[in-house]
Amino acid sequence: MNNVVTKMLLVLTVIGAVSGGILAGVFHVADPLIQANREKELKEAIFVVLPEAKDYKVMEKEVDKEKLAIYKGIDAEEKLVGIAFIADGGGFQGNIRIMVGLGIDYLKLKGIKILEQNETPGLGNRIKEPAFEGQFKGLEIKPKVEYIKYRKPEKPNQIQAITGATISSDAVVKNVNNAVSRVLKAFPQEEVLK
Amino acid sequence: MADKQNLWHEFKKGLWQDIPPFRLVLGTCPTLAVTNSVINGVAMGLATLFVLLTSNITVSLLRKIVPGQVRIAAYVVIIALYVTVADMFLAAMFPPISKALGPYVPLIVVNCIILGRAEAFAQKNPLMPSIMDALGMGIGFTMSLAVMGVIRELFGFGSIMDIKLLGDWFEPWIVMILPGGAFIVFGFLVALVNYLSRKKAETICH
């Protein structure tokens, strides 16, 4: 009886150890590649929302026990061209993740890019089309971003919602507003510009 | 000679007679979840094929060593190992596919086909039949996912492998890329496979 228990323990331990070893090896090779992929993706997104930027610097802070990060976009002469940050929030179905670019005037958006979304194909997922994303270029964030329906925007802080996809359009606007207000609070203009 | 025929049989059964999602109704979760395009379906099928093959090999080789009482625990560890390897490989080499498949690659761990083949076949059979079994089942599974993907992508996007086949006159059937479309296509395919095999059985009988 004892013999069986020992064998069980031994076999499982060996299998576990060998598996762990193999995994560690694979991880060692794959992890740098995975990190590089993430980095590349982030970089591309930042450069889309801050077109003048050639490089970026991360600035992190802890607000209410939550880590908040912004990416300071800098051009070839090391001059600050704007800041970028992630806006996360619920959409019609699932999460919408947006990269938001804000000018150094802290008034106008430089652009947004939808990084992740699960909206209805052909309807809500049109938020990632340039026609919709492009509306955020030069959009004023004060007092806050708004959307209107069926008409061309009239005020500098308005965008036109996608017909038939009000909820998704609304979610994007809400996420952007939330993220902007959090960033404005946590990273005052003076502090970033300096 | 008989041996060779046997091996051929082990391979062939996964392609039609016991084709996993349609006849065994195993592995339906990925079959429904990731087949909204051909590429996703095939990638998922190949990832599963890899895990199936490696786990069948390992289980078959260890079949005389692992005590019966802890075999499930051992198989799960082995399967989880290969799944994690596959997941990391996809994330490192094909990030877009990895992103599209999302949590379904890690979920191969709980795919009934893998544990099912380990338990029902590999632990009782030598290496070669286990390999053939895994290859047959894996290719059958990949084929099924590809067929689902072809139908859903064609109707849902008007394209196959991102190549536009149907012109602008075609208004895509959005439902096909939604979960509802997956269930509809799956139901029809199960019915079709049943119908065809019944027909085949009838012609043999008569």
Place this chain on the structure above:
Amino acid sequence: MEEKIQDKPHEKPKEPPIERLIVSSSPHFLRDENIHKIMHTVVLALLPAMAASVYFFGLRAAGLIIISVAACMLTEYAVQKLRKKPITIWDGSAIITGILLALTLPPSFPYYGAVLGSAFAVGVGKQLFGGLGYNIFNPALLGRAFLQATYPVLITTWSEPLSKAAKAGVDAVTAATPLALMKFEGKMSSHLDLFFGNVAGSMGETSALALLIGGLYLRYRGYINWKLPLGYLASMALFGGIFWLINPTKYPDPLFHILAGGAMLGAWFMVTDMVTSPVTPLGQWIFVICGGLLAVVIRLFGGLPEGVMYSILLMNAFVPLLNKHTRPKFFGEGIKVE
């Protein structure tokens, strides 16, 4: 014959029918009624709604109705031919499915979409389950739900009724339905417009008056149980009213709920579907009360502005369960004998 035996292995070979003692499941017809007659009465009852749709939205509405009906009958014919069953396209059930489906579509919906919806409604919604009497879901609504998922943009592209469009000086104006206006913009439409149907919406759903005439005619002929339509509407009014009392500025009043959207059409012609509604009184009450609640909840809190379709389809799914568990006890049932 061979197929029959395969389907039901316990079934004995057919004996000559006994004329006097007929044992069958409900409904038991005491009068000279048959499927044929009932169905054609329903078509007659739908005439006012069809007329209203043509009046408000023009000849295109008639075109959509004709095409849907034709596609439904053709699908029925094709499937029955394929299954080697008797062809029953003239019993009227496919015609009704076609009309009802067309009435739930926006007037500008493309013809090919109506054909696709009809094929799904009859092919999958009815024939796949075994034909008339065996379907779990109302076929027309299932077709509509399929189209909602298939063409989400087209099926939510509404146009103003002709009279309003003419005032604006153009042929067709895209517009929002009263429910969408309520939900997304907080605007209410006039009850009078809703009652007569002079609003944007699905072709046959807008005119509460026309549907009411048809519904009351059906009731007069005794083809529908008053519990079902009135219970459903009352439930919607009740639950809608509760939210209205909580916050009258945000939520619409109960009358709006039963006049707007598909409430009237659903209540009179879909909730009352003989095949997909419960047969026991208690089951019927549960069916309509839960249905009305669901419709209101989806309207006010769901992602879509209209909830009648999904509320009926969801409750359809519960019908077998309701029938099973609300069966009245026969005398002495359940008493334990020592």
